[in-house]
Amino acid sequence: MEIYKGEKKRWYLEKHPIAHHFSFRVEEFIEVREYQRDEWIIQEGMRPDFLFYVIEGKAKIYVTHQNGKVSLINFINENDYIGEMELLNDEYYTKGIQALTKTICFALPFLHYRKRLLEDAKFLRELTKFLSGKATHMAAKYTQSLAFPLENRLADFILQTADEGIYKEKHVMVCDYLGISYRHLLHVLSQFCEKNYLQKDGRNFRIKQYQSLNELAEVLKSK
Amino acid sequence: MEIYKGEKKRWYLEKHPIAHHFSFRVEEFIEVREYQRDEWIIQEGMRPDFLFYVIEGKAKIYVTHQNGKVSLINFINENDYIGEMELLNDEYYTKGIQALTKTICFALPFLHYRKRLLEDAKFLRELTKFLSGKATHMAAKYTQSLAFPLENRLADFILQTADEGIYKEKHVMVCDYLGISYRHLLHVLSQFCEKNYLQKDGRNFRIKQYQSLNELAEVLKSK
């Protein structure tokens, strides 16, 4: 992890203005931090001392169960908060946050800002929207995972993550995210290839039948 | 649905003071409403015009998928909000809310309060806590449902809902809640009886081995 200082810090603060999230000035104690790919922004079980706001990059939220299984709860993207659960709740089991790409974020020390943040309607309004989206998203994922087989959820995931018609996510990560075994993921991927929805191209998969995948994914949506 | 007026209304407002949730007076346009068991407080897909706050009773949040499957997303209890998603988000697919017991709640019309609520730090702070709890809870349920078989989740549910050692939830509701088929629920319940964790007593189940169920449920918790 690197903390930007001087000119570099100023540049990021100017490029990603966040003054409109708060009704007071946050520049004084704010840090601009860079985490490398695979670095842990927050370690599971260790309460952070900062509220983070991601301005560039992508990260993953992990939790480890007692049986050793690991779940990738969700992704974190630009403009998401990290550490807001700990800001709000004294009792909270802290999840692990790992950078998926180089990630740059603002870090506001609880020490200096907690009290003011919790009294700032502007910030709290932002945060309620963020949290309501999070809750809604988790509820949707939860019910979908119970109501539909992998086939549908994987189709949706492929369409969401494919870049220019090419799907190339790491299998291990996808298993953690969709909560299925490595073996089963390969099963269903090869089914997709057999049906010619996808075509294997080295380690990547090329989408051949957008329409078919879309039909599978559409079923996830509520009426 | 019945709207309380006069003395009855005043009595509930006094018995369940909520002034401390807001920094302005909400009495003027507030309604006190009673819904009977099984009545729909909000119909799926129909945006409500009120923010509800439950003061007595218990309700269920439902969503219907395109394949006709119904998911019981979660329960709503006393001191929970309903309609907060619609208060915050203009775009939101409204879930159905059905009373599980006679339910009494306060109803604040968006028309009169929306603007002030969204500027009230006291209320927003309450709401962020409520929403963070909701998001955390859904995330936990999601990962647990993927990481553990029904056996564990059912043991947890039985312990949570049993009253004086007797479990007597309706099977159909439990299926919707745990996202499993009726048939499979009966399978696992009868396994519990075979192992003597439970003893069937007419339509109810008596907990015989608290300890064993507890071990199954404990596994759900994160490290």
Add this chain to the structure above:
DNA sequence: TGAATAATATGAGATATCTCCTATTTTAGA
């Protein structure tokens, strides 16, 4: 540049869970 580690592959058998069917009992409403 080797050796260790991570990622990809695949087979085979086990288990969790689902679907469909049918029957009985309970509950609620005319």
Add this chain to the structure above:
DNA sequence: TCTAAAATAGGAGATATCTCATATTATTCA
């Protein structure tokens, strides 16, 4: 009080998903 609907119950076979074992590439890093 009778009847329709809901809830409970269990059989049988299908399918989704898991575990374990093993092999073959890639990738990383000392």
